[in-house]
């Protein structure tokens with residue numbers, strides 16, 4: 363998935379972090395049901411197993427949408443928590459940093 367690789371160059375994910383992409387709605391459905399994030403649309407991270415599941419559908423959205431989703435997941439990794447508020451705080455912080463670099 364080229365788009366994913368490209369974003370990873372600028373997003374500071376841990377080197378050993380894994381990504382798994384659910385290529386079909388059916389697979390995503392399965393990922394959602396196994397996780398404790400049944401409402402997550404595009405991405406779910408399992409901090410314990412150091413893996414983020416991505417719904418392939420997110421890459422059909424605009425770049426802003428999937429970048430934002432990846433930043434949000436990175437937020438979970440950074441805070442080491444499942445709190446949506448904390449993850450969003452990190453995502454917004456990363457957003458400001460990328461803006462400043464431009």
Ligand SMILES: [Zn+2]
Nearest residue numbers: 434438446449
């Ligand atoms: Zn989240």
